[in-house]
Amino acid sequence: MALSGLDIYKKLPKTNCGDCGVPTCMAFAMKVAQGQAEITACPHVDKKVVSELGAAAAPPIRTVEIGAGEWAFKIGGELVLYRHEKTFINPCGIGAIITDQMSEAEIAAQLEAVKKLSYERIGLMLHANIVAVKSDDPGKLSALAKKVMDNTPAAIMLMSENTDALKAGLEAAKARKPVLYAATKANADKAAELAKASGAPLVVKGNGLEEVAELTKKLGDAGVKDLLIDSGARAIKQAFSDSVHLRRTAIKKVFRPFGYPAVFFPGEMTADPVMEAIYAAVLVAKYGGLVFLSKLRGEVLFPLLVERLNVYTDPQRPMAQSPGIYPINNPGENSPILVTSNFSLTYFIVSGELESGRVPAWLLVVNTEGLSVLTAWAAGKFSADVVAPFVKKSGIEQKVKHHKLIIPGVVASISGELEDELKEWQIIIGPREAAHIIPFLKENWK
Numbered sequence: 001m002a003l004s005g006l007d008i009y010k011k012l013p014k015t016n017c018g019d020c021g022v023p024t025c026m027a028f029a030m031k032v033a034q035g036q037a038e039i040t041a042c043p044h045v046d047k048k049v050v051s052e053l054g055a056a057a058a059p060p061i062r063t064v065e066i067g068a069g070e071w072a073f074k075i076g077g078e079l080v081l082y083r084h085e086k087t088f089i090n091p092c093g094i095g096a097i098i099t100d101q102m103s104e105a106e107i108a109a110q111l112e113a114v115k116k117l118s119y120e121r122i123g124l125m126l127h128a129n130i131v132a133v134k135s136d137d138p139g140k141l142s143a144l145a146k147k148v149m150d151n152t153p154a155a156i157m158l159m160s161e162n163t164d165a166l167k168a169g170l171e172a173a174k175a176r177k178p179v180l181y182a183a184t185k186a187n188a189d190k191a192a193e194l195a196k197a198s199g200a201p202l203v204v205k206g207n208g209l210e211e212v213a214e215l216t217k218k219l220g221d222a223g224v225k226d227l228l229i230d231s232g233a234r235a236i237k238q239a240f241s242d243s244v245h246l247r248r249t250a251i252k253k254v255f256r257p258f259g260y261p262a263v264f265f266p267g268e269m270t271a272d273p274v275m276e277a278i279y280a281a282v283l284v285a286k287y288g289g290l291v292f293l294s295k296l297r298g299e300v301l302f303p304l305l306v307e308r309l310n311v312y313t314d315p316q317r318p319m320a321q322s323p324g325i326y327p328i329n330n331p332g333e334n335s336p337i338l339v340t341s342n343f344s345l346t347y348f349i350v351s352g353e354l355e356s357g358r359v360p361a362w363l364l365v366v367n368t369e370g371l372s373v374l375t376a377w378a379a380g381k382f383s384a385d386v387v388a389p390f391v392k393k394s395g396i397e398q399k400v401k402h403h404k405l406i407i408p409g410v411v412a413s414i415s416g417e418l419e420d421e422l423k424e425w426q427i428i429i430g431p432r433e434a435a436h437i438i439p440f441l442k443e444n445w446k
């Protein structure tokens with residue numbers, strides 16, 4: 001079992017000096033236990049303790065940084081098997097593959113898709129993260145890597161079992177700190193040299209998990225720290241089983257040779273694009289670190305990105321928008337005022353309707369602890385005694401010349417109490433659905 005915060009705290013200097021960037025030793029210990037900080041971030045901890053705790057306090061799955069620059073991201077670092085135990089920390093990377101077997105037009109289309117297919121959802125930009133380039137020819141591999149560099153900000157994975165090709169690709173793409181794929185039984189020593197010299201993460205490709213364990217141990221002992229695992233499975237049943245086995249053994253048995261993020265290629269498990277999408281969805285949900293699609297299509301990428309967002313969101317804490325006044329479409333003193341909850345999805349749906357309807361309006365977002373309007377109402381968090389003080393303190397009265405407040409139709413029952421609390425205000429019951437806001441305003445707001 002990984003060490004608890006208390007186990008780690010006992011070994012710290014307990015001076016609460018804050019030099020680690022955390023105010024107290026206890027808070028720092030908790031961060032280390034949760035895999036969010038390295039023990040070495042405390043400059044005062046004894047060297048003996050660092051070596052004693054270093055390995056034991058490390059997360060059971062190593063956190064590996066992929067890429068460099070704008071689209072760099074982290075994978076791994078997970079501490080639990082199930083997201084109801086604790087939030088999954090680092091979302092898996094989703095990638096596309098380009099190879100020297102593809103035509104120039106196909107390559108250009110893939111790179112264009114990497115750049116263009118991005119989606120805004122609850123205030124976040126969702127997009128693919130990485131492009132794998134594949135060739136055993138050093139010149140071709142570096143040319144493909146250069147194309148990715150020139151046309152997208154994506155991270156890069158260099159794919160070849162020829163270490164000369166990997167070396168050439170590394171040279172071309174070193175500014176993006178590419179992932180090297182792959183170290184096998186045959187080339188492990190040379191691949192390790194490349195990874196150590198460049199600091200690039202290295203994928204270990206085994207023929208089954210036994211071979212993977214031998215290779216990760218060997219490479220780890222040789223000083224390569226940032227490893228990833230491809231178990232070699234090219235059938236979904238085996239890939240799923242390997243993925244679960246890797247995660248379970250790393251977390252429950254703290255088996256270090258399996259404590260690295262896993263890489264999957266659902267496109268190599270089927271020729272059917274629909275099945276590939278389904279397999280990718282399975283591997284995003286069940287522990288994939290990097291999941292590569294043979295072709296990036298919006299109709300597959302978008303649902304995968306949304307799935308990933310949901311899997312890696314804290315299930316105990318709804319995504320929330322900051323409470324406050326949100327001006328939409330440059331409102332003025334006669335613009336309508338609508339009030340809603342601070343559940344992110346609610347906020348973005350309501351503000352999106354107003355924006356696309358081009359209606360200037362003030363949107364008051366009440367702190368409902370991230371709950372939607374109806375759930376918040378049921379929990380007593382969108383009641384008259386919450387909304388009224390918020391309206392009074394919000395400062396909206398200084399921005400408008402009227403006292404009319406539109407409340408969501410689903411909480412029409414609070415209108416009477418709100419009128420009692422906000423004596424100068426006229427409470428207007430708005431539509432139940434966000435989709436009806438614009439027709440409602442057009443008809444009722446003169």
Ligand code: SF4
Nearest residue numbers: 016017018020025042
């Ligand atoms: S730097 Fe070390 S001693 Fe200082 S607060 Fe952090 S953990 Fe405690």
